[in-house]
Amino acid sequence: MPENNRSYSPRRSTNSKQGEEGTSKRDASSTTPNNKKDGGYNNRRSFSGSKKDRKFTGRCRLFVGNLGDCTEDEMKEMFSKYGEVAEIFVNKDKGFGFIRFDTRLNAEAAKAGLDLTQRKGKTIRVRFATHAAAIQVHELGPFVTNEVLEQGFSQFGDVERAVVVCDDRGKSKNYGVVEFARKSSANAAMTKIKDNLFLLGRTPKPVSVKAYAQEDDEDGLPSKNLERNNGYQKETEVPPHFATRGTFEFEWAQRWRSLEEMEQTRRDALDQQFKEAREKLETEMQQAIKDHETMLMRQAEIQQKQEEMRRYEERQHREEMRRQERMQQEMEMRRRDEERRYHDEMRMQEEARHREEMMFRQRQEEFMRRQDDMMRNERMGPMPFSPRGMPPPRGPPRGDWGPGPGMGPMGMGPGPMGPPPRGPPMGPRGPMPMRPGHFEHDMDRKRERADRDRLAARSRDHDKRRKF
Numbered sequence: 001m002p003e004n005n006r007s008y009s010p011r012r013s014t015n016s017k018q019g020e021e022g023t024s025k026r027d028a029s030s031t032t033p034n035n036k037k038d039g040g041y042n043n044r045r046s047f048s049g050s051k052k053d054r055k056f057t058g059r060c061r062l063f064v065g066n067l068g069d070c071t072e073d074e075m076k077e078m079f080s081k082y083g084e085v086a087e088i089f090v091n092k093d094k095g096f097g098f099i100r101f102d103t104r105l106n107a108e109a110a111k112a113g114l115d116l117t118q119r120k121g122k123t124i125r126v127r128f129a130t131h132a133a134a135i136q137v138h139e140l141g142p143f144v145t146n147e148v149l150e151q152g153f154s155q156f157g158d159v160e161r162a163v164v165v166c167d168d169r170g171k172s173k174n175y176g177v178v179e180f181a182r183k184s185s186a187n188a189a190m191t192k193i194k195d196n197l198f199l200l201g202r203t204p205k206p207v208s209v210k211a212y213a214q215e216d217d218e219d220g221l222p223s224k225n226l227e228r229n230n231g232y233q234k235e236t237e238v239p240p241h242f243a244t245r246g247t248f249e250f251e252w253a254q255r256w257r258s259l260e261e262m263e264q265t266r267r268d269a270l271d272q273q274f275k276e277a278r279e280k281l282e283t284e285m286q287q288a289i290k291d292h293e294t295m296l297m298r299q300a301e302i303q304q305k306q307e308e309m310r311r312y313e314e315r316q317h318r319e320e321m322r323r324q325e326r327m328q329q330e331m332e333m334r335r336r337d338e339e340r341r342y343h344d345e346m347r348m349q350e351e352a353r354h355r356e357e358m359m360f361r362q363r364q365e366e367f368m369r370r371q372d373d374m375m376r377n378e379r380m381g382p383m384p385f386s387p388r389g390m391p392p393p394r395g396p397p398r399g400d401w402g403p404g405p406g407m408g409p410m411g412m413g414p415g416p417m418g419p420p421p422r423g424p425p426m427g428p429r430g431p432m433p434m435r436p437g438h439f440e441h442d443m444d445r446k447r448e449r450a451d452r453d454r455l456a457a458r459s460r461d462h463d464k465r466r467k468f
Contacts, residue, residue: 055102056086057160058131058179062107064114065096065125075099078119082110098129115219127219133160133180134212135190140164140174144200152200153178156192157185177212204285349462356458360451367444 064075072088079085079099083106090097101107107128115126137149150162158181165173180186190209192198197206226232243250 054160055084056100057104058133058181059104059128059161060101060107061087061129061131062099062101062111063096063125063127063129064099065127066122067095067097067124068120068122070095070097070119072097078114079110082106082113128214130214131179131212133183133186134214135178135180135186135209136175136212137178138175138208138210139205140172140176140207141201141203141205142172142174144172144176146176148200149176149178152198153180153189156180156189157182203289346462346465349458353455353458353462356451356455360455363447363451367448370444 062079067075067090069092070090071092072090075090075097076085076088076099079101082101084102085099086102087100088097089099101110111126111128114124117124137153140149144164146163149164150159153159153162159178160181161179162176164176167173178186178189180189190211193207193209199206243253
């Protein structure tokens with residue numbers, strides 16, 4: 001029956017539960033020192049709870065021989081009373097078949113109940129079928145457990161069971177067995193591990209694999225299973241006995257004993273050599289591991305220091321950038337302050353120059369007005385003297401400047417002082433002769449020249465500052 005047509009039912013019959021309880025006692029007693037070849041491999045314990053209740057595994061498959069004429073329905077009817085069955089195969093021509101139970105306990109119950117029973121005049125032989133998807137893993141470390149073994153080999157496919165073989169004291173024998181759900185997964189694991197170095201932990205010690213050779217150390221080889229030919233008859237004619245010294249059989253038995261002892265001696269010597277080589281390699285490996293870890297620690301310290309140095313340099317770089325940025329900001333603020341002071345100074349100079357120009361224009365206008373007054377007085381000529389011999393006051397008309405000196409509003413009595421008299425200075429005998437406006441004209445020209453020189457000097461200073 002194909003695998004995808006299996007019907008796995010979680011329900012169990014009462015008979016199967018009873019069979020499990022009865023078989024669990026046999027499992028506890030079957031783990032004895034006599035079972036040393038597979039190191040307790042046939043122990044029914046499972047290494048994890050998730051695998052404990054798994055059904056229809058390769059360990060639940062039975063081989064049924066000497067069936068004779070039998071169909072799949074008849075075989076199913078024969079075995080179904082011991083539990084749920086699946087994958088029934090019958091070879092009618094050769095008279096054998098295979099059947100798979102839901103649990104190992106039910107398969108053991110069926111084997112115990114139907115093995116060596118009669119069917120249609122033939123004795124049926126029921127044995128556990130060889131697990132085609134099981135491999136044996138060697139060179140396991142002392143800390144490799146069932147869980148680690150399953151975790152390591154689950155990458156190749158679905159693992160039904162993974163167990164580390166131990167001695168009677170529970171110490172690992174440095175090898176184990178892994179059972180896959182499919183044969184292709186077992187073949188892939190063997191191929192890949194043989195071509196590569198597969199490690200199960202930190203220790204750099206690769207594991208090795210080989211096909212698992214299942215052995216039957218429970219039923220053995222009973223006499224009824226051997227063919228009774230001439231060789232069997234001759235061998236069993238003589239009962240078991242000790243060879244007598246000096247006889248023919250003693251000589252040849254002694255030669256076989258010598259060969260066996262020589263083989264054992266050489267095997268022991270070779271094992272001792274390999275043991276010493278393994279111990280030496282183990283010591284070198286542990287020392288190399290320590291050196292490697294020390295080197296990794298130093299590298300980690302160096303990387304940490306480099307990282308700290310990089311962070312310190314980055315911090316210094318950021319501080320330097322901030323310092324430069326502050327300096328640039330301060331320089332920019334100083335430049336702006338200097339520009340503002342320069343503009344303020346230029347504005348003040350411009351205002352001062354403007355005021356000086358205005359004052360210069362006012363003085364020029366005053367000078368021009370005085371010249372006009374002098375020229376007008378010259379055109380009018382000298383005024384006649386008063387009866388007392390004093391020149392009359394000169395100045396603008398009365399309507400412009402008001403009454404004369406010492407006169408009231410109507411020319412009588414005291415009044416406000418008018419403008420100063422103009423004209424040539426008076427002497428005891430009348431006005432003194434002099435060119436009109438000569439003194440005032442020279443003073444005005446000197447004042448005008450000084451103003452021009454001062455304005456020209458300030459203009460030059462202003463041009464120099466602007467170029468700077």
